[in-house]
Every structure is written in structure tokens, then in C-alpha cells.
Amino acid sequence: MKCVCVAQCRRDMLIVLTHSRKTRPEFDRRHLSASARQSSSDPLRHTPVVNMLISALVKADRLAAQIGRKYAPFQEMIARTLKSQTGDVDLQSANTITGRYKTKDDLPGPNLATTVYWLFVKGYADKSHAMQVEHKRLYGPIWRSRFGPFDVINVAGADLIAQVIRQEGRYPVRTDLPHWREYRDMRGQAYGIHVDTGPEWYRIRSALNPKMLKLKEVTAYAPIIHEVVSDLLQRLELLRLRSPDQITVSDLASELYKFGFEGISSILFETRLGCLQEEIPTDTLRFISAVNEMLALSETVLFFPRWTRHIFPFWKRFVQAWDELYDVARHLIDKKVNEIRDQVARGEEVEGMYLTYLLSSNKLSLGEVYISLTELLLGGVDTTSNTLSWTLYHLARNPEIQKRLHNEIVSVCPNKKVPNTDDLTKMPYMKAVIKEILRMYPVVPGNGRLTVDSDIVVDNYWFPKKTQFHLCHYAVSHDENNFPDAERFVPERWIRDSPSRSQHHPYSSVPFGVGVRACVGKRVAELEMYFALSRLMQQYEVRTKAGSPSIQPKTRTLLIPSQPIDLQFIPRA
Numbered sequence: 221m222k223c224v225c226v227a228q229c230r231r232d233m234l235i236v237l238t239h240s241r242k243t244r245p246e247f248d249r250r251h252l253s254a255s256a257r258q259s260s261s262d263p264l265r266h267t268p269v270v271n272m273l274i275s276a277l278v279k280a281d282r283l284a285a286q287i288g289r290k291y292a293p294f295q296e297m298i299a300r301t302l303k304s305q306t307g308d309v310d311l312q313s314a315n316t317i318t319g320r321y322k323t324k325d326d327l328p329g330p331n332l333a334t335t336v337y338w339l340f341v342k343g344y345a346d347k348s349h350a351m352q353v354e355h356k357r358l359y360g361p362i363w364r365s366r367f368g369p370f371d372v373i374n375v376a377g378a379d380l381i382a383q384v385i386r387q388e389g390r391y392p393v394r395t396d397l398p399h400w401r402e403y404r405d406m407r408g409q410a411y412g413i414h415v416d417t418g419p420e421w422y423r424i425r426s427a428l429n430p431k432m433l434k435l436k437e438v439t440a441y442a443p444i445i446h447e448v449v450s451d452l453l454q455r456l457e458l459l460r461l462r463s464p465d466q467i468t469v470s471d472l473a474s475e476l477y478k479f480g481f482e483g484i485s486s487i488l489f490e491t492r493l494g495c496l497q498e499e500i501p502t503d504t505l506r507f508i509s510a511v512n513e514m515l516a517l518s519e520t521v522l523f524f525p526r527w528t529r530h531i532f533p534f535w536k537r538f539v540q541a542w543d544e545l546y547d548v549a550r551h552l553i554d555k556k557v558n559e560i561r562d563q564v565a566r567g568e569e570v571e572g573m574y575l576t577y578l579l580s581s582n583k584l585s586l587g588e589v590y591i592s593l594t595e596l597l598l599g600g601v602d603t604t605s606n607t608l609s610w611t612l613y614h615l616a617r618n619p620e621i622q623k624r625l626h627n628e629i630v631s632v633c634p635n636k637k638v639p640n641t642d643d644l645t646k647m648p649y650m651k652a653v654i655k656e657i658l659r660m661y662p663v664v665p666g667n668g669r670l671t672v673d674s675d676i677v678v679d680n681y682w683f684p685k686k687t688q689f690h691l692c693h694y695a696v697s698h699d700e701n702n703f704p705d706a707e708r709f710v711p712e713r714w715i716r717d718s719p720s721r722s723q724h725h726p727y728s729s730v731p732f733g734v735g736v737r738a739c740v741g742k743r744v745a746e747l748e749m750y751f752a753l754s755r756l757m758q759q760y761e762v763r764t765k766a767g768s769p770s771i772q773p774k775t776r777t778l779l780i781p782s783q784p785i786d787l788q789f790i791p792r793a
């Protein structure tokens with residue numbers, strides 16, 4: 221979705237989900253390190269060209285304002301031109317159209333210069349989640365942000381988000397992804413779940429849903445998830461023993477990232493990629509590198525107009541990254557297609573998981589399967605791993621909560637019994653822990669909705685078709701009115717009959733989104749996180765090192781830790 225800044229908006233809108241910043245011709249192991257991914261250079265923030273462009277935009281904005289003050293008719297002409305470029309349907313105030321509603325022109329909010337000031341002078345460029353909170357304080361729960369050609373309505377009240385979602389129509393759209401569409405047109409590929417709209421999106425989504433969103437179906441993935449969790453435990457044990465004090469695992473997020481990548485690809489592609497091995501296979505490194513490169517460049521490509529493609533290298537690299545990503549995914553899928561073909565030829569029954577289901581359901585073409593699995597992978601890589609990182613971090617800092625969680629796990633699964641899905645239903649506290657983490661750190665801190673079918677009314681404001689909304693989930697889930705003492709980690713808020721149980725609006729914490737367009741991977745993500753967390757707790761007590769700093773989140777596509785998380789893993793008897 222579009223939002224207050226190009227960087228933020230394009231991140232939030234994609235809802236796709238990893239974020240290596242640095243591009244390197246040869247991929248090396250450092251690409252797997254979350255800290256390396258987080259700290260490497262951001263093309264939007266550091267290139268002199270971008271700085272020049274920004275300063276030119278600010279100047280242009282100021283100049284337009286000055287000219288506008290002197291020459292109102294001229295300003296109106298500029299406004300007409302800009303509005304026609306941004307797709308506004310009418311130049312008249314909607315007051316005259318609707319009579320009773322206010323319009324977006326009546327909304328408060330920052331203009332280009334103010335936004336640039338907030339981002340680059342006040343330092344909110346990688347803290348757009350915090351900017352939501354500040355802007356809500358300044359402007360109220362609904363405001364308008366303009367940034368160059370982007371014009372976004374920010375909504376930061378649970379009831380207002382509910383109003384937008386209720387009017388999203390049958391085929392909701394998060395935002396337009398013209399550059400993804402352009403790439404797919406260029407290569408003659410299918411569009412897929414992120415690019416397709418209307419009934420076509422719905423057709424693909426309906427094909428993907430059954431083995432992803434039904435709890436009973438997702439249970440079938442338990443054995444493979446446990447296999448990957450076992451590998452994670454082995455890896456953590458190895459790293460712990462190798463550390464100088466024999467208890468510390470450094471940069472936990474990067475290990476959990478590998479777990480996330482391995483976990484989701486083993487379900488989707490029915491192939492173990494070896495991300496948690498000591499020596500990661502070359503093809504897997506290629507795959508990970510391409511995912512990170514494509515996502516990092518996706519933001520940059522959108523920022524620059526099409527005519528600059530021959531001047532800057534971004535588009536070419538974006539295309540190369542997609543080619544690479546698609547190529548590896550296609551290779552993995554083709555391998556499975558051939559296996560299935562051989563099995564059928566031998567008269568054997570075909571068994572498998574998600575890929576086998578998609579291939580045998582015949583609901584999608586092979587090209588659509590390539591794209592769909594790639595996009596599911598993008599959705600599943602960094603989301604679960606970041607949530608797990610924050611969870612372990614807070615458990616380490618809150619021994620009482622960790623003890624309560626451990627007691628629950630032991631009471632349901634004594635003697636380190638490996639939990640099954642039935643066991644999970646008896647672990648309400650573990651679910652509350654994850655819910656609370658997703659409230660405090662919604663991985664997708666701001667989501668988007670682009671109105672397509674009809675005009676809508678929100679909070680007595682009338683918005684025409686093609687209005688881009690930014691749903692400020694972070695600001696809402698940190699609102700003291702919904703969650704008293706909102707900055708504190710209190711899983712009890714989510715426990716029925718607990719004195720700390722919060723009375724909150726149903727839309728005040730919706731980390732997976734709501735409605736037909738909500739996260740397709742929710743069930744799989746939950747299963748992965750519950751199995752990983754329960755088994756980690758069975759094996760270790762996690763602690764922070766004495767004097768270790770408190771870690772703040774930052775926004776890089778997703779809400780991620782701003783520093784590496786190092787934790788001590790004390791084996792349990």
C-alpha cells in the first residue's frame with residue numbers, strides 16, 4: 221500500500237516478507253545473518269542520488285506552496301495536474317457531490333516537506349511504526365499524508381479500521397504492484413496472488429486456501445515441522461557449546477530466519493533445503509540471496525520513475541533477482557512433477573503435502589503453481605522467525621512468565637514428550653504469549669487497502685474509488701485505551717478470567733489481518749511457532765546476559781529487532 225513515505229509505503233504494502241538490504245554479486249554466508257541484513261546499506265537512505273532527489277522534491281514542494289500563495293489560480297492548475305496523475309476522480313470538493321460528508325481535503329496531515337523532515341531529520345525513516353503513534357497524537361485517528369505522487373489516508377483507530385475493512389468489497393486490494401506486474405508481463409508469467417485482482421485473485425486464493433487455512437489439513441504438516449524444529453534445536457545446541465561461555469547463542473534472529481526458510485519451504489516444496497546445516501547447499505544460498513535481493517530492490521524500483529531504468533541499475537537487478545528466484549522455485553517444482561509422473565506411471569498412490577496437493581488439484585496452471593509457491597514462500601520466511609525472536613527475547617527478560625509457560629508445557633507434555641496438535645489445544649498460556657508478542661510487534665505494522673469497486677465513507681469522510689488507505693495496526697495495538705500499560709509484555713491480557721484480561725476492540729490487534737484477504741499462512745505460522753516454542757522451552761531456559769541492552773524494533777518491510785539478539789540457553793534437566 222501507499223503511505224506516508226515511499227520507503228515505508230512500499231514496504232508495508234508488499235506484505236512480503238524478508239529484507240536483506242545489501243546487494244552483492246556473490247552471495248556469502250553473511251546474507252544469512254539477520255544483523256548483516258539489518259545493518260547493511262539501504263539504497264533509499266544512503267545514495268547521494270536519492271538525497272538529491274529528495275531535496276529537489278522538498279524544494280519543489282516549497283516553491284509550489286510559495287507560488288500557490290501568490291498565484292492561487294496557478295496553484296489550482298498544479299493541483300489539477302497532480303490530482304489527475306494520482307487518479308483522483310473529481311476535482312470538486314465531494315461536499316458538493318455528497319452534500320453531507322467531509323472529504324480528504326478536509327483531513328489534517330503532513331505534506332511532502334513535513335514528511336521528509338520527519339523521516340530524514342527527525343530520524344523516523346526506519347521507525348515508521350513509531351511515526352504512526354506520533355502522527356496519531358498530532359493529527360487524531362485519521363489523517364492524510366502526501367509524498368510526491370503518493371496520497372494516502374492513514375487510519376489509526378480500531379473502529380475506523382473496522383469501517384474500512386467492512387467496505388473492502390468482495391475482492392479486496394492491498395495496493396497496486398505495477399513493477400511486479402511489469403516483470404511478469406515481460407516474462408510472460410502468471411500474475412499470482414499479490415498481483416492479480418478481482419475474480420482472478422479470488423480464483424487463485426480459493427485454490428491456495430484449503431490446505432493452508434483449515435486446521436485439520438494443516439495438522440498433516442506436523443511431522444515435517446517437528447523434523448525442522450529438531451534441526452533447529454541441534455543447531456542451537458551446537459552454537460551454544462561453541463560459544464566462549466558455552467551458553468550464549470549470538471544473533472538468534474539469524475538462526476531463526478534459517479528455521480523460517482527451511483520450515484516453510486519444506487511444506488511448500490516438499491524438499492529439505494538444508495538451511496540449518498553447517499554447510500548450506502549452494503542452490504539454497506542462491507535461493508535465499510534471490511529472495512532478499514528481490515525484496516530489497518522492490519522498494520527501490522518503485523521509488524524511481526520508469527524513465528530512469530536505463531540510468532540506474534536497480535530495475536536490471538530486480539529483474540535478475542526475480543529470474544533467479546523463479547528459476548530455483550521452478551526447478552524444485554519440476555523435480556516434484558517428474559517424481560509424481562513416475563509414481564503414477566508405476567501405478568503407485570501419490571502422497572505428499574502442499575505441492576502435491578496443488579499439482580493434483582488441477583485448479584491452477586503449472587505457471588500459477590510456480591508463482592503461488594514463490595509468493596507463499598515470500599510470505600512465510602521472515603514473519604514466523606521475527607515473532608519467535610521477540611518471544612524468546614521477552615521470555616528471557618521475564619523469568620516469571622517463562623516459568624508459567626514452562627509449567628504449562630510440562631503439565632501437558634511431561635518428560636519432554638514431543639507435543640502434537642491435540643496437546644497444543646491444552647496450552648492457552650503459550651497461545652497468549654504469542655498473541656501478546658504479535659500485539660506488541662505486529663510483524664506487518666501497517667497494512668493497506670486500495671478501494672477499487674466503490675466510494676466509501678469512513679468517520680464521516682467521503683473517499684472516492686482508488687483511495688489508498690494505510691491501516692496503522694501498530695498504533696492501534698499500542699493504544700492505552702485498548703491495552704492499558706501497552707508497552708508491557710502481559711500475556712495474561714489474553715487469558716479468560718484473568719484480572720489482567722483486556723477489554724479491547726476486536727480490530728485492535730489483528731496481526732494476520734481480517735477478512736477474505738487475511739494472511740493465508742496463519743495456521744501454518746501458528747503451528748510452526750507453537751511447536752518451536754514449546755520444544756525450545758522443554759530443552760532450555762533462556763536468559764539475557766547481564767547488562768544486555770533493551771532492544772527496540774525498527775521497520776524494514778517488517779517490524780524487526782534493531783540489534784542482534786544474543787541469549788543464553790541453559791539446558792533443563
Ligand code: HEM
Nearest residue numbers: 599600603604663664731732733734737738739740741745
Ligand atoms: C507470524 C506470522 C505471520 C504474520 C503475522 C503474517 C501477517 C500477514 C498479514 C498482516 C497479511 C496481510 C493481510 C491483509 O491484507 O489483510 C499477510 C498476507 C499474506 N501472508 Fe502472512 N503472515 C505470517 C505468516 C505467513 C506465512 C507462514 C505464510 C506462508 C505460508 C504467509 C503468506 C502470506 C500471503 C501469501 C499473504 C497474501 C495473501 C493475499 O494477498 O491473499 N504469511 N500476512
